[in-house]
Amino acid sequence: MKPALRLEHITKTFPGVRALDDVSFSVLPGEVHALMGENGAGKSTLMKVLGGIYQPDDGRIFVGETPVVMTSPLHAKAKGIVFIHQELSLAEELTVAENVYLGELPRKSFGRVDWTRLYASTDEILKRLKVGFDARTRVGDLSIANQQMVEIARALTHEAKAVIFDEPTASLTDAEKVVLFDVIADLKSHGVGIIYISHRMEEIFRITDRVSVLRDGQHSGTLNTAETNEDEVTQLMIGRKLDLSRLAQHGELGDVALEVRGLSCGQLYTDVSFEVRRGEVVGFYGLVGAGRTEIAETLFGLRAPSAGKILIDGAEVRIHSPADAIAHGISLVPEDRKGQGLVLGMNCRDNMTLPQVDDLKAGPFVAEGAEIAIFDQYRDRLDIRTPGWKQLVGNLSGGNQQKIVIAKWLAMRPNVLIVDEPTRGIDVGSKAEIHNLIRELAGQGYAVIVISSEMPEVLHVSDRIVAMYHGELIRTFTAEEVTEDSLVQAISGIRGDRAA
Secondary structure (H helix, E strand, O other): OOOOEEEEEEEEEEOOEEEEEEEEEEEOOOOEEEEEOOOOOOHHHHHHHHOOOOOOOEEEEEEOOEEEOOOOHHHHHHOOEEEEOOOOOOOOOOEHHHHHOOOOOOEOHHHOEOHHHHHHHHHHHHHHHOOOOOOOOEHHHOOHHHHHHHHHHHHHHOOOOEEEEEOOOOOOOHHHHHHHHHHHHHHHHOOOEEEEEOOOHHHHHHHOOEEEEEEOOEEEEEEEHHHOOHHHHHHHHHOOOOOOOOOOOOOOOOOEEEEEEEEEEOOOEEEEEEEEEOOOEEEEEOOOOOOHHHHHHHHOOOOOOOEEEEEEOOEEEOOOOHHHHHHOOEEEEOOOHHHHHOOOOOEHHHHHHHHHOHHHEEOOEEOHHHHHHHHHHHHHHHOOOOOOOOOEHHHOOHHHHHHHHHHHHHOOOOOEEEEEOOOOOOOHHHHHHHHHHHHHHHHOOOEEEEEOOOHHHHHHHOOEEEEEEOOEEEEEEEOOOOOHHHHHHHHOOOOOOOOO
């Protein structure tokens, strides 16, 4: 079978960095082909070459048997190459229909928009996606997960030859993932080639036919999914095996650093009580909407509680703003790194030192040497891949952006560190580094809260796990007693026996 799409010997160099080095890749009609690699391995650059955002220094692109020079994303789309991006690119003030057909609105005579056809066509696509909103809904009124479904709907407007999905499930619930996989299966049955970019191994082995791996800008191998396993793929990505057993606790637990008593926030969550000791990692696990993130936002002063108490080192505190939280030694690595964690137009150094600018002043000016020292320390500690501190954060890969956010708060040396979805959109190698860092911080006496939608992650790093369901704390497990079955039951509302 001839490929629907292939890239041959693609090379791309930026100042000081060879992002792609003689990379070849192809996808067959009706195939789901995974593209994997660590953050910074070259996946995004390769797709930007395919989409016409970058021009390669060398190499060629073929659609079918026809060589093409992609000049822009619109040109790529016209050639049958459709992109579903991880980062949303929607116009929130427009309707779902206007976003789905943006730039290609159906027209009547004299250039007038054919609204009837627009809404009918969009509703037909939304019906395939089994969503609970219609074509006339304003996109800004949708949840992040539903906005992701609008992005996916864009792929269904064309007779595509190849569709590229970039981390499509990062914001989706389990039910929405099932719908997405059904859509991919439907596209596959119609002979569409699928390029699937994801760090989630369980998805790769569930839906893909082949796996290609990039490492340091080079093609390190292509495997048939049915004939390989996670260890082999991981070794191709990072050159070593990963230990996925539970990380060991280092040292004895200290005093209670954070205590929450009967905390409530309207209808978001009610009567939540827990404590976190120094040297301890407490994981929060639950379905979307369970109230985990909202608790973190309350502790960080982004939401006002309607009842309850917050105690730091045994003393009750009032937290009305993030400034109050920081003053009490609480830091939050947010779930939305681009919207809440970074200033994308600023460089790496300034993002990393932003919360402590006042502490780094030498007279009326910020001490540049002190800022650079902080950047150098955490770049090495977290293995942040960037040519230097002057690089704009918006130009980094998603995983390296996340590391910048984590470094920013670690540099503040907090008493309590709250990390919401610490490894979302991050490759397996970087995940291991961040997991080890979380345990290392606990070993140094920090009290750490980890909020995650990935069960293996909370089981891997946590000393205790808090299970949430519809705004209620259902049960707290110790690492020794928790099982996957008991955790699933708890987040489904089955209380069982409460653990201390």
